[in-house]
Amino acid sequence: MKTLQRELSATLPAGWRDDAPWGYPQQSELGLIAGVYGAQVTTQGVAEVVDSYMRRASRLMLDDLTALANTPLEHLIVAVGTRWGDTNVLGVPVLRIAVVQEAAVALASEGVTTAAGFREAIETREGEIERRLLSIRGLGPGTWETIAFMMHAKVRPNEEVVALLHRLLGESGDELLEEQIDELLRLTSRRFAVDQRVLAHAIDQYLDQRIR
Numbered sequence: 001m002k003t004l005q006r007e008l009s010a011t012l013p014a015g016w017r018d019d020a021p022w023g024y025p026q027q028s029e030l031g032l033i034a035g036v037y038g039a040q041v042t043t044q045g046v047a048e049v050v051d052s053y054m055r056r057a058s059r060l061m062l063d064d065l066t067a068l069a070n071t072p073l074e075h076l077i078v079a080v081g082t083r084w085g086d087t088n089v090l091g092v093p094v095l096r097i098a099v100v101q102e103a104a105v106a107l108a109s110e111g112v113t114t115a116a117g118f119r120e121a122i123e124t125r126e127g128e129i130e131r132r133l134l135s136i137r138g139l140g141p142g143t144w145e146t147i148a149f150m151m152h153a154k155v156r157p158n159e160e161v162v163a164l165l166h167r168l169l170g171e172s173g174d175e176l177l178e179e180q181i182d183e184l185l186r187l188t189s190r191r192f193a194v195d196q197r198v199l200a201h202a203i204d205q206y207l208d209q210r211i212r
Contacts, residue, residue, distance in 0.1 A: 002191075003168075003169060003172065004165065004168060004169060004184060004188050005188050005191045005192065007168035007169070008168065008188065008192075008199075008203075011168065011206065012202050012203070012206055013202075013206070016198075016202035016205070016206075017192070017194055017198060017202075019201070019202065019205065020197065020198045020201040020202065021034075021038075021043065021046075021150070023149060023150040023151065023152055023197075024050075024115065024150055024151060025115055025119075025151060025152040026061070026063060026115055026116075027061065027062045027063050027115060028062075028063050028064070028065050028068075028113070028114050028115040028117075028118060028151060029053070029057070029062040029063065029064065029065065029067070029068045029104075030050050030053065030054070030062055030150075031115055031118070031147065031150040031151035032065065032068065032100055032103055032104060032107075032147055032150075032151075033049060033050060033053055033080065033097075033100050034046050034049070034050055034146075034150045035143060035146040035147030035148070035149070035150040035151070036096055036097075036099050036100045036103065036139070036143055036146075036147065037049050037084065037096055037100075038146045038150065039140075039142045039143035039146040040089065040090050040096075040143075041084070045084065048081065048083065048084065049080045049081065049084045052079065052080050052081035052084075053079050053080050056078065056079040057079060063114050063115055064113060064114070065104045065107050065108050065112065065113045065114070066104075066108045066113050068100070068101065068104040069101060069104040069105040069107075069108045071101070073095075073097070073098060073101055076097045076100070076101060077095070077097055080097055084096070084097075085097055088138075089138035092137065092138040094137055094138040096138070098138075099136060099137075099138040099139050099143075102136045102137075102139075103133055103136055103139060103147070106132050106133060106135075106136060107129075107132075107133075110128075110129065110132060112129070115151045115152070118148075118151050118153055119151060119152060119153045122148060122153040122154070122155060123153075123154075126155060126156065130144055130155070133147070141158065142208075145158065145204065149197060149200070149201060152197060154196065154197065154200075156178060156182065157178065157181055157182055157185065157200075160207050161181075161200075161203055161204070161207070162178065162181055164203065164206075164207060165181055165184070165185075185199060185200065
């Protein structure tokens with residue numbers, strides 16, 4: 001644990017503790033929208049989309065994926081604003097807001113209609129929910145993880161994170177199983193005095209920058 005803390009301290013950029021957005025742990029509609037857009041759009045762009053939707057939505061809590069699923073697509077395009085309503089997923093000819101709606105339909109069909117319900121479903125049947133969302137055209141692993149992050153749901157470390165930790169830990173990390181890595185991340189986040197989702201976000205951002 002001390003080894004991982006030391007290696008991550010030397011690896012992650014300065015200020016990483018303050019970079020993670022808070023997300024929407026009580027507003028599933030905003031969490032889903034921010035997750036889909038946040039996978040490819042800047043933080044400022046996501047803020048614009050969410051703000052536009054909040055101002056135009058007629059519901060108070062915005063924690064009803066069934067309502068989002070049943071909203072006509074043309075209304076959603078207007079709700080997220082003209083700048084972002086007609087933008088496609090990068091490399092895929094499908095509107096981002098259409099992906100949002102299809103994800104809402106998929107989750108509602110699984111009985112997941114609120115942010116709390118999403119977290120419960122991830123805790124009890126993560127693989128099932130992940131496969132359901134990844135079956136949607138334009139929704140890839142990065143988007144899936146961003147949706148979960150925005151709704152404060154903890155998902156398993158992906159292959160890239162596991163590989164990074166193995167590299168940072170050297171021989172001592174070669175035999176670690178996925179469950180052990182998750183526990184190691186939890187304990188390391190405590191040593192950093194941050195929530196595990198904040199540390200996970202920093203690691204994901206670091207990996208994204210390396211890929212680019």
